[in-house]
Amino acid sequence: MLNVTESMILAIALSLSLVVSLTCTILLWRRIKHFKDGMGRRAPFILAGMAVMLIIFKAVRLIILFQNPINNSLVESLPPITVLMALPVTSLILLYPMEVMRPGWLKWKHTLWFAVPWLIEVIISTQMNYTHLFSVREIIYHIEKPDVWWRLIMCCVAVLVNLTIVAVPYNRWKSSASREWLWTYFAFALMQMAFCVGRIMTGNIAILLLVECGGILYISWATYAELYELIPAPRNTTKEPDVTMTKKSESVQEDAIAIWKDIEQMMEYGVFRDPALNFDKLCQMLNSNRATVQQSLRENTGVNFGDYLDRVRISHTLALLHSRADIDIASAFFEAGYRTRTIASRSFKKVTGLSPEEWKEKHKG
Known part of the structure; x- marks a missing residue:
């Protein structure tokens, strides 16, 4: 009682x-x-x-x-x-x-x-x-x-x-x-x-x-x-990119120039859309060591891997927003590889200088 x-x-x-x-x-x-x-x-x-x-x-x-x-x-x-x-x-x-x-x-x-x-x-x-x-x-x-x-x-x-x-x-x-x-x-x-x-x-x-x-x-x-936090997943997601690709030719010299070409090719294939992609995974995919990959990124981009990945993802996000009238920012974030709205918005502002809301207001109409 x-x-x-x-x-x-x-x-x-x-x-x-x-x-x-x-x-x-x-x-x-x-x-x-x-x-x-x-x-x-x-x-x-x-x-x-x-x-x-x-x-x-x-x-x-x-x-x-x-x-x-x-x-x-x-x-x-x-x-x-x-x-x-x-x-x-x-x-x-x-x-x-x-x-x-x-x-x-x-x-x-x-x-x-x-x-x-x-x-x-x-x-x-x-x-x-x-x-x-x-x-x-x-x-x-x-x-x-x-x-x-x-x-x-x-x-x-x-x-x-x-x-x-x-x-x-x-x-x-x-x-x-x-x-x-x-x-x-x-x-x-x-x-x-x-x-x-x-x-x-x-x-x-x-x-x-x-x-x-x-x-x-x-x-x-x-x-x-x-x-x-949650970003809605579109009903019709595009084909999942191959994120298990590795460098097949062991005869290729692991210098900064060769590594950078491989990185660019991977990004063209859409590897950046993998939400689990990180620096260690990239090194494993390239079949290279951390020092060589880091040197290649610095020489060709001037930034670390995290900042470079944000640039690529936000660039893809903007391309989607400009080319497709049926997609919103949240869906574009998803397709670019982000999984939380907070992180995606922070990266968006860091790269573009505008928050997603400010960007939408600026490009309204």
Whole structure:
């Protein structure tokens, strides 16, 4: 049973979570409304759906709390409604990175894979009479009851669905995010799953507060990344360039002039579009050492590899913007090899002297 102090703390946490979720929903909706590039990205819709579900959950809990500040249902173990909603929530948590990593993957048949099991769960769950539990000891004591082990099975299924995030197929040419983004997302999802399992099993007020804090961190980070980091992947991406090419002729002398010719040829082939391209990988592709490649770059460009790569990518970005009226800056950044809007914008300003917004304003019309 909650005491007055615990009820006040929980009310504050729920209110804060409600405000954050509502703010994220509004920001995501504004982004959805501005999708005029025809790329059909659905990831923001899924994330907005999660935010809306959070709003509903928090609002219902606040209403219950205000009606009865010491309501036992808020600290109940294996609460039926929470367990019932665990599967759709974890499904959305999984579907979001799937759509980010593989835009267009989510089709009707994939949606049914997640929807049908939940509908079966709902049908079975509505036929049961539930035992109210308030500790792990009570769960163990009543474990033989069908409604108890059924709820435990549903919790395990939700956990397994959540853990499959680690198996999300990643393709850097189709993804709207980097592999690092996926692992960060997985860490947030795993953290929130651990908090939720602890809350469902124990009904502990401290863990309940951790769930609220974890939810705030998760939806805030995911919304920020969606708005400012992820670059939408176009539906029709061009053919993936061959980034595994190596220098075949071992008889070619590894001097600065020969290396530079190879670098220029590689850039013509579009190797710069590989988001994972770095100096070490370039040296490996050239079958040369770091010192020789660095010397060649300095003699022919006067800058280091990072600055040279930015020049090439931004030059390609500008060429796309000038030659294709159907492409926007975000899509051009993607095709040039960038994976985060922040880095791409910073490089754009460093090379052109203008931010993307200033460039668009200058070349408007």
